[in-house]
Amino acid sequence: MRADRLVAALLFLQTRQRVTAAELAAELDVSERTARRDLEALASSGIPVYSQAGQGGGWSLVGGARTDLTGLTAPEIRALLLLTGPDADTDPRTRTAPGTESVLEGLLGGRIRYGERTADDWAPFEADGPSPEVVAARLAGLGARVELLDPPEARTALARIGAELTLVYGQSTP
Numbered sequence: 001m002r003a004d005r006l007v008a009a010l011l012f013l014q015t016r017q018r019v020t021a022a023e024l025a026a027e028l029d030v031s032e033r034t035a036r037r038d039l040e041a042l043a044s045s046g047i048p049v050y051s052q053a054g055q056g057g058g059w060s061l062v063g064g065a066r067t068d069l070t071g072l073t074a075p076e077i078r079a080l081l082l083l084t085g086p087d088a089d090t091d092p093r094t095r096t097a098p099g100t101e102s103v104l105e106g107l108l109g110g111r112i113r114y115g116e117r118t119a120d121d122w123a124p125f126e127a128d129g130p131s132p133e134v135v136a137a138r139l140a141g142l143g144a145r146v147e148l149l150d151p152p153e154a155r156t157a158l159a160r161i162g163a164e165l166t167l168v169y170g171q172s173t174p
Contacts, residue, residue, distance in 0.1 A: 005028055005030065005034075005038055006038055006041060006042060008028055009035070009038050009042060010047060012027050012028075013042075013061050014061065017060060018052075018056075018058040018060045019058050019060075020058040020059070021035045021036045021039065021058075022035075024039065039051070039059050047061075048061055048062035049062070093126050093148075093149045093150040094125055094127065094139065094146055094147060094148045094149055095118070095125070095147050096123050096145060096146050096147075097121075097122055097144075097146070098121045098122070098123075100142065100146065101114075101123065103142065104146075107139070108127050108135070111127050112125050112126070113125060113126045113127075122147075124149075132153045132154035132157065133153065133157040135154060136154045136155075136157040136158040136161065137157065137161060140158060140161045140162070140165075
């Protein structure tokens with residue numbers, strides 16, 4: 001739904017100083033053209049968004065503007081968090097083999113939080129993303145170098161991607 005995308009685009013802009021249409025497109029899992037139209041729609045609706053062309057350019061909020069979209073008071077937010085509890089968090093939890101961190105940074109940018117390395121030298125991490133399914137799709141190319149632990153929806157998405165790739169590429173060619 002476009003309204004959801006526009007809100008997601010605004011929130012993404014608030015987390016970064018400057019964002020390109022390509023970065024937003026990857027974050028929202030849409031085309032660059034759609035991302036650009038969404039950014040222009042935000043600007044035309046009165047959100048203080050502007051673009052800067054050229055090297056190092058992109059889209060920014062004027063003066064680092066921020067918008068409170070929740071409409072909730074601080075006590076209401078705390079009550080909601082208490083109600084939903086820690087199990088409501090759906091950020092994918094994964095672990096990665098040694099030496100894979102730079103590839104992950106390229107795929108997921110600054111949306112990674114690493115934990116302590118385990119005895120087998122793998123590093124657990126959590127990754128923020130537009131959805132667990134999109135994070136799973138970005139991790140699919142890493143194969144056995146990444147193990148996706150939670151949530152189940154992300155594991156299911158990764159299994160589906162693996163099955164599709166096996167159907168397409170698993171057949172030996174004559």
